[in-house]
Amino acid sequence: MSAPPAQQQRTLDDADSEVLTADEVTFDVSTDILIVGGGGTGLIAALAACENKDLTVTLLEKSDRLGGNTSLSTGMIPAAGTRLQKEAGIEETPGNMAQDILEKNDYQADEGMVRHLCAHSVELIHWLIDDWDISLHLVDDFKYPKHSEYRMHAPPGRNGENMVEELRERLESQPNTEILLNTPVTKLVAEDGSPAGVIAGAVRQEAIAAERVVLATDGFAGNREMVKTHCEDDIEKALYYGSDGNTGDGIRWGTQFGGELACMDAYQGHATVVDGTGALSTYAVVMNGGILVNENGERFGNESKGYSQFAVDVIRQPGSIAYEIFDKRIFDRLKGEFDDFDRAVELGSYTKAETVKELASELGCDPVKTESTVQSYNLAVEAGEPDEVCREDGRNVLSRPFYGAKVTGSLFHTQGGLVVDENGRVLRTDGTAVSGLYAGGGCAVGISGHGANGYLSGNGLTTATGLGRLAGTHARESLSEK
């Protein structure tokens, strides 16, 4: 289900408030801990919150299914120092993981939060496996760029949907937990500066009282107006590849409680989504030697700077289109190794031809120029010299037969959001916490710094799963102590 149209277009500047005061509302029902959004953050917050059976936990999801972007992801949770790593002979500390994250974003992210989430990652993985029987295994045959160790803990099939399914099953077996689908939260209710409940429902609206509210609504990539306002020029034109429900609702509500925002320009893009089939052409195609040209057959930047950064470069080409050119050696190498690649092949995303000229003609880019571009690339690779776009990484001579695809740049998710403390509580600009209001995952500021450059693979699920658990735990404990 798409988000209500109003939520897809609202911005931080809209004058009418999305937060009501408690004296304007008569509550229909009540719960103790209310979680808005049923992706990774929300499901894990609910798991942590429901551990006290004297408390009731309610999770409201806007769409007709759980999972959000978490379902679209690989579901791989990075963690350093787990027993799964030790059993595989890997000695790694949370400090090593933090260093990889911070180096990738040039130390622009909040260092304290990065270190905190890395330290917490060990307990998180053990808790998911031991307390909740969530299936996770260590990925020790494939390392993401800039990961200095094997640290991805993956669900079966390396598919986020499988993790979401297990989390749903565990929650549905809890007597004190309720999950409601097709239930968008449209407004928050405040009392004395803290949350008192929410207004929710697609058709009939209900007012639900709650002393603790966890904002797990992800970022704002599904809201073009907000993307246009906060992210770099042109990325708002990119194909949106994430969940429709992610329209920045929690971020806007949080600011109306005085919450501070940070790194609102941060996002993750992807440079090679196949035009037509919509399949993701794994960037392993490029990093094994493939190149991108525009309709004039010209390269337009160093492709190896990364799939996220390069997305906007593709968007800026005529028609927002680029042409991915590679060869049989790369095709054979990736076939059967990457689910994304196999899916793209199955969908008929790639064109094959004996010569670059033929391939370019079929794809729609200038045949003569494309041929000379590939020749010049090959010569630079053979000579061991930088090529015309100063690329030195992941190059290989391309030889017949050739493969190619018409691709466009896409937007996966945004990484800017509410500043939170070590328990996921929303912080005001003066550093004080809004009592009872939590945010995690894409709704909270991420750990990728600014722009598109600082995203290290796994950062999305690090804040979703980590802050989800911390927020759910704090919400539960703070009510249990009362």
Ligand SMILES: Cc1cc2nc3c(=O)[nH]c(=O)nc-3n(C[C@H](O)[C@H](O)[C@H](O)COP(=O)(O)OP(=O)(O)OC[C@H]3O[C@@H](n4cnc5c(N)ncnc54)[C@H](O)[C@@H]3O)c2cc1C
């Ligand atoms: C294609 C793709 C692949 C990715 N791959 C990876 C990966 O491999 N590793 C990684 O770490 N990250 C990856 N990411 C990023 C990662 O998926 C996200 O950062 C993470 O899942 C965010 O979790 P979340 O719980 O904050 O949001 P989501 O999982 O998106 O869940 C948010 C939920 O909130 C709901 N919602 C929103 N507003 C409301 C409202 N008003 N009322 C009720 N419900 C609402 C939405 O419908 C949605 O279901 C990927 C993202 C995409 C799009």
